[in-house]
Amino acid sequence: MRHVSDEERRARLGVRHAIAPGARVGSPEEAARGVGVLHATEPATVYLSCWARVESVGVGDVDRALYEERGLVKQLAMRRTLFVFPRDLLPAVWPSASARVAGAERARMAKDVVRAGVAEDGDAWLDRARAEVLAVLADAPGGRTALEIREAVPMIGVKVAGGPGETWSAPRVLTHLGATADIVRGVNTGRWNSSRPRWTLTRHWLGDVPPPLGAAEGYRELVRRWLRAFGPGTESDLVWWLGSTKAAVRTALADLAAVPVSLDGGGTGWLLPDDLAEAPDPGPWVALLPVLDPTVMGWQGRDFHLGPHRDQIFDSRGNAGTTAWVDGRVVGCWLQDAAGVVSVLLLEPVSATARRALDDEAARLTSWLGGRVESGYVAPAAKAARQSL
Structure with a gap:
């Protein structure tokens, strides 16, 4: 059985999710396809998730994809959550x-x-x-x-x-x-x-509404897209993400001829049969992701990228706040001050080079936002930092 280490999973994450700078894409539609769907519980998340993945994107570009071209559509789905789906x-x-x-x-x-x-x-x-x-x-x-x-x-x-x-x-x-x-x-x-x-x-x-697939076919396609973006992942990851049953997930995995692989820690993950090659190293990278970003919320088992920071990033209901990433790992969160300036709050030491890169991303995000954006989902670490000011 092929083994996929946590290090390789993090490399896959950076490339597949287009958050490593060299992997960024050219449109909001491509950004959504890279992670399957975009979280839309908070409207700003859609735009900020695209900002993190698209080489050059403005609010108008996302609006155009959502409301003019309509290649992206909001739909209530998994776990009674609102998502933006590729059409x-x-x-x-x-x-x-x-x-x-x-x-x-x-x-x-x-x-x-x-x-x-x-x-x-x-x-x-x-x-x-x-x-x-x-x-x-x-x-x-x-x-x-x-x-x-x-x-x-x-x-x-x-x-x-x-x-x-x-x-x-x-x-x-x-x-x-x-x-x-x-x-x-x-x-x-x-x-x-x-x-x-x-x-x-x-x-x-x-306009022309496409006919729906059957339920089993639908789950199979959702699982296929998830594996392409998030694999390898466990059966438990899929059951949680889909808000579905083990039976539906197992049927989909069998229909897709998904291949089991071993993971660090002894678990079993799954990959599509044409996706067994080792992921390329994206090189050093940093990213700032918004609350409820699809990458942060993609797995139930998040230790390979979240490490010991779960209680500082996720609230008691399992909702993720903002996150700061270095080479596929969550190392902190980001917040805005009263003037809207973005700063990074580190939860662990990083190299001087990574710190400078995070600060550069914070300055880029400050400029893009052009003011404060309030959120109902604040990382516990960020909340504690605000209260201490």
Whole structure:
């Protein structure tokens, strides 16, 4: 059995994910394909993930890919997380990861509606609410904001108690319609680092909507893309990333004829059969990645790049803050001061050359951002540093 060391995994990461400077790509679409999907829970992450990977990119370039060319599309999927997908991957995710999320959402919402006394039949209520929203959007090719939809469909304006401390209303119905691929988040009416979309029928947004694959085919394609970007990874990594089952992952690995390899620490990882060659050394490199970047969030087992810094980078719910990288390892995080100046907070010693390179990246990012960008996900190390100022 071939062995893939942690060092080789880090080399693969730098090259495949286009974050080693010599591996950077030329467009947001290429950046997304390099990591399969981009995290979009925070709107700014999409832009900053592209900034880290594209040789020269501006906000307008990412906007164009999302809202004009529409080669990148926002879609709720794995682990009930919002991602930006390359358009050609949508037929795979719709019947698999998104359908799984949609099913769980429907069951939860229907139960909440009955418990709250809104309707005796929760499924019937949701079906009617969905149908009314779709009817309103049918006559609006340019889409409508959540507020406009709520005003046009009063029944979804109710407040429904969900889990402990949770109350949901109209946006939850729109979220479900997005998970089922009936509607998409269209043009953003806010700034690039905010999310105020015009919800739009999928057929209006995409034109010719490609037919979805079968569920097994969809999972197979998602696993194939993940292995191409993140392999070698373990079965547990895939189950976590997909938010799926061991059975679905094992079926996909078998269908792909994935090859087992041994990893440092004794685990078993998987590679595509045409991806067994040793990865080229990308040379020395540094990178600054945003909160919830797909590279940071790509594996469940992250020790090979995260080392001892998990508790200083990830919050208690498993969300990653900003990260600073040297040669495929997380060595710290980055933060902004009140004036928007980016600085690097190291969690371990690095060479003087790497420190200068990180400072150069911080200056480049400061210039690109042109001011502060607030985040709901702050690395514990960064939070402690702010509190000490």
